[in-house]
Amino acid sequence: MRTPSPAERTPRQAEVHQMPRWVKALVIGAAVAVVLAVAVLVIGSGDHGPSRHLPGGDQNTTQTSDGHTPPVEHG
């Protein structure tokens, strides 16, 4: 038995072969969450982890060109 072409499918069959509504809702929700997270990161200049409170801010931004983190100065 051959598979019916998209034009030959009944409305019920077409519904079964579409992406489910719950998947679309989840994808839209995830996209909105990502956009919001990116906006927060941009507004907050990228430092969002707990290390933003450490001396020198985010540790990733304190590395020298040779990849080493300079020692924290005391006193």
Next chain:
Amino acid sequence: MRMPPALRKAALAVHLTVSVGWIGSVVSYLALGLWADNTTDDQSIRAAWAAMDTIGWYAIVPLAVTSLTTGLLMALGTRWGLFRHYWVVISLILTVIAVVVLLLHMPDVTATAQFAASASEDQLVDLGGDLAHPATGLVILLIVEALNLYKPKGITRHGRRRASQ
């Protein structure tokens, strides 16, 4: 390759245990993060960060990696497959994102805990807690849990091809 029933049941038991354990350990981490964020007692903040570092590396990370591994085994060794059903694919994507973000975030937690161990009272109060990452992670884990419990209908294009073969 399908797993024999006895092995499938054992793998499912391990997968459920570590997955629920992962959620529980994130809740305890979040509680410590809230505690550190709301207290002004320097010793409490120091203790909270030491505990968050320990829970992170010795509970959350092993449980997360084991949950991902056993989830992959369950998908590949049962009729569900890895890419046949939307709920499995979405669970996999969300779990991988959660594990990757966790592994990228934990060195930051360790650095903060080390700093907290010798920080002054003012620095500790400014340090606060860690809320955004565990709260987001918890939401993701609860979505994955709901998908795994309800298994909503929906077969992917790959699943339809496999079914018609």
